[in-house]
Amino acid sequence: MFGLFAKRRRPDPEQVRRIKAWLSARVALAEDDVVLIAELACTEPGCPPLETVITVMPPTGKRREWRLEKPVAEIGEDDVAALLEPRP
Numbered sequence: 001m002f003g004l005f006a007k008r009r010r011p012d013p014e015q016v017r018r019i020k021a022w023l024s025a026r027v028a029l030a031e032d033d034v035v036l037i038a039e040l041a042c043t044e045p046g047c048p049p050l051e052t053v054i055t056v057m058p059p060t061g062k063r064r065e066w067r068l069e070k071p072v073a074e075i076g077e078d079d080v081a082a083l084l085e086p087r088p
Helices: 015-025 077-084
Strands: 034-041 050-057 064-066
Touching: 015 034, 015 050, 015 064, 015 077
Parallel strands: none
Antiparallel strands: 034 050, 050 064
8 A cells, every 4th residue: 555645757749649539540539429538557467567448438338448558758649549440
Protein backbone atom coordinates (compact mmCIF):
# COMPACT_ATOMS: atom_id res chain seq x y z
CA MET A 1 0.00 0.00 0.00
CA PHE A 2 3.02 2.26 0.02
CA GLY A 3 2.38 5.30 -2.16
CA LEU A 4 -1.35 4.64 -2.40
CA PHE A 5 -2.12 8.32 -1.95
CA ALA A 6 1.04 9.68 -3.55
CA LYS A 7 0.43 12.35 -6.16
CA ARG A 8 1.07 10.98 -9.65
CA ARG A 9 1.58 12.95 -12.80
CA ARG A 10 -1.36 13.19 -15.14
CA PRO A 11 -1.06 11.67 -18.62
CA ASP A 12 -0.25 14.12 -21.40
CA PRO A 13 -3.60 15.60 -22.53
CA GLU A 14 -2.44 15.69 -26.16
CA GLN A 15 -1.65 11.96 -26.09
CA VAL A 16 -5.04 11.27 -24.51
CA ARG A 17 -6.69 13.22 -27.38
CA ARG A 18 -4.75 11.16 -29.93
CA ILE A 19 -5.86 7.89 -28.32
CA LYS A 20 -9.49 9.08 -28.32
CA ALA A 21 -9.20 10.05 -32.00
CA TRP A 22 -7.72 6.64 -32.92
CA LEU A 23 -10.51 4.92 -31.01
CA SER A 24 -13.16 7.11 -32.62
CA ALA A 25 -11.82 6.31 -36.09
CA ARG A 26 -12.36 2.58 -35.45
CA VAL A 27 -15.43 2.44 -33.21
CA ALA A 28 -18.78 4.03 -33.98
CA LEU A 29 -19.01 6.57 -31.17
CA ALA A 30 -22.09 8.70 -30.63
CA GLU A 31 -21.73 12.41 -29.95
CA ASP A 32 -22.81 11.90 -26.33
CA ASP A 33 -20.66 8.84 -25.57
CA VAL A 34 -18.23 9.46 -22.73
CA VAL A 35 -14.68 8.19 -23.32
CA LEU A 36 -12.43 7.82 -20.28
CA ILE A 37 -8.73 7.04 -20.43
CA ALA A 38 -7.02 6.31 -17.13
CA GLU A 39 -3.65 5.04 -15.98
CA LEU A 40 -3.75 2.61 -13.09
CA ALA A 41 -0.77 1.66 -10.95
CA CYS A 42 -0.32 -1.91 -9.79
CA THR A 43 2.00 -3.30 -7.15
CA GLU A 44 0.88 -6.94 -7.41
CA PRO A 45 3.45 -9.51 -8.63
CA GLY A 46 3.31 -10.07 -12.39
CA CYS A 47 1.33 -6.88 -12.94
CA PRO A 48 2.74 -4.07 -15.11
CA PRO A 49 3.69 -0.97 -13.08
CA LEU A 50 1.18 1.10 -15.09
CA GLU A 51 -1.71 -0.04 -17.22
CA THR A 52 -4.10 2.06 -19.27
CA VAL A 53 -7.84 1.49 -19.18
CA ILE A 54 -9.99 2.87 -22.01
CA THR A 55 -13.72 2.99 -21.26
CA VAL A 56 -16.61 4.04 -23.51
CA MET A 57 -19.83 4.82 -21.67
CA PRO A 58 -22.88 5.54 -23.79
CA PRO A 59 -25.78 7.34 -22.06
CA THR A 60 -27.85 4.23 -22.75
CA GLY A 61 -26.48 0.81 -23.44
CA LYS A 62 -23.60 -1.28 -22.29
CA ARG A 63 -20.24 0.11 -21.23
CA ARG A 64 -17.18 -1.12 -23.18
CA GLU A 65 -13.71 -1.36 -21.69
CA TRP A 66 -10.23 -2.25 -22.95
CA ARG A 67 -6.91 -2.57 -21.10
CA LEU A 68 -3.35 -2.05 -22.30
CA GLU A 69 -0.39 -3.13 -20.20
CA LYS A 70 1.52 0.11 -20.75
CA PRO A 71 1.27 3.77 -19.77
CA VAL A 72 -0.62 6.30 -21.90
CA ALA A 73 2.65 7.83 -23.16
CA GLU A 74 3.68 4.54 -24.80
CA ILE A 75 0.39 3.80 -26.61
CA GLY A 76 0.43 4.08 -30.38
CA GLU A 77 -2.22 3.86 -33.06
CA ASP A 78 -1.29 0.22 -33.70
CA ASP A 79 -1.99 -0.61 -30.04
CA VAL A 80 -5.50 0.82 -30.30
CA ALA A 81 -6.11 -1.03 -33.58
CA ALA A 82 -4.93 -4.32 -32.01
CA LEU A 83 -7.32 -3.85 -29.07
CA LEU A 84 -10.27 -3.75 -31.40
CA GLU A 85 -9.35 -6.73 -33.59
CA PRO A 86 -11.59 -9.76 -33.09
CA ARG A 87 -9.95 -12.45 -30.97
CA PRO A 88 -10.25 -16.11 -31.95
